[in-house]
Amino acid sequence: MAALISDIFSSSALLSLGLYHLICTTRNHLKSPRDYVARPYHPFPLSGSSSSSPRLKHIQLYLLILSLLVALVHQLLTSTDSDPLLKGRTPVYHFTSLQSAAVLFLFLLLSLALLLSDATSLLPLPSDLLFALASAIFFLQFSASSASASVQTSDLQAKCDSISACISAASALLCLLLACQPRLFIADVGLGASFCLQGLWVLQTGLSLYVEAFIPEGCHRLLDVANGVDGSTKCDLEESRLRAVAILDLVFVLYVLFVVVILLVIYAVVVKTVGLRRFGSYEALPMLTTADSDHVQMKSLAGTQA
Template identity: 35%
Template structure:
């Protein structure tokens, strides 16, 4: 799976993307919960606020081409070499989604409906899950990559559900939080597998591109597995706390706007019960 640098790069891709989706989804949901609808990308106005989307459009193909370069130049085992090609294919799938979003928003050409894009994203995450699961192996590296594969499966299931029911806020939360957790776990896996300072006592790196770690005693291996599981629980709790804190801050911000506009809490609740149609909300 590469090195600490590649894991850190994956963190830089996924963590900001997940946090952005959480912020945008929370903000849109709090404006009108009954009329909330998830989107493949939350476009902001003015256009320059979508800079991260343009950055992904440039960096994702560069990352894919670098994987292809390693595929063509790597002289090691065939299984490791083919994994570079698989990772390049997965990255290109996500780049294609970003490209379609850009074409839709800038040229106003609705080639793909939101539901179709979510379905495409679900398939891409499913391919990513299969790739990570195949390269998992055994030991500490296997456990780390199995967790990453499981997170990809959660994101895939969320996208598939959103393709059928885009108003499912729980699925949107699972997708966004899954991206954040996947990003932080990529960073943790890189530190745990490719940095000697984070290896459990009694274990050492065995070489190879998949971060293989060998432990001298069975007890050391079991302790290492327990540490990996404990770290993941810590990451999951951290992402959950971050999500709750973000939801609370955004909710307070929306409440202060309503208060400044002279609308009381009781009036807001009464208005929310009225069933007249509302226009589609856009992010500010």
């Protein structure tokens, strides 16, 4: 139950972060396409008359730091579990759990650095450096998820970890693109979409592993594992395992389609709210009136006689 609650909490944090990033990115681009530059953090819009605005301005970062702290504590507690029935008969999982905890700690440090950079003058970090650091951490997350997938005793958990690793790799690539090309709007939107996709997949992972109604047919949880932690969902037959993996692949594709629909809806709503400015189209020149035309011709004749 604790693992499912942790997945729901992480999913909510990632999904809200992705939606907020998509809305702010689209809004900034539509307001000023020529001056658009990707930002690693978008302050919460507040009226300047409120005395508490400086504090509430960074509420997103405060919530992100709190979410990372909760996830870090849960991962550290999970890594100390010594029951061989829960984690298998080798201590390999302990090292992968500690690796995931280290990645979360790096994300926590990056969030704190971002807060200091935006709220104070103690650590004025440029945006390209922040994106580069985020890219490196996402790559480490990809490495941690891949390592966890390779040592899992549960086929379903291994499949979920491998898909999560692919999403982390995409996030790392997008952050690297934004560090090199900060005006690349497509990469910035893709980064927000990757947050949403990762959040949805974390939720699907928790449902597929710990909720009986969502466990694929032919797979089951071990009866001697009361907590229902990683590695406790098994598929007895190879045919059942292949079917479960295929179902997870199909669900992932559906989530990708759902995120694309969310992106289009957000773009349409923001366009209605902000308005769309087209800078790539030709604009008709103003028509000259008869009086203006005669005035131009008289000036031309006067200049010729002179």
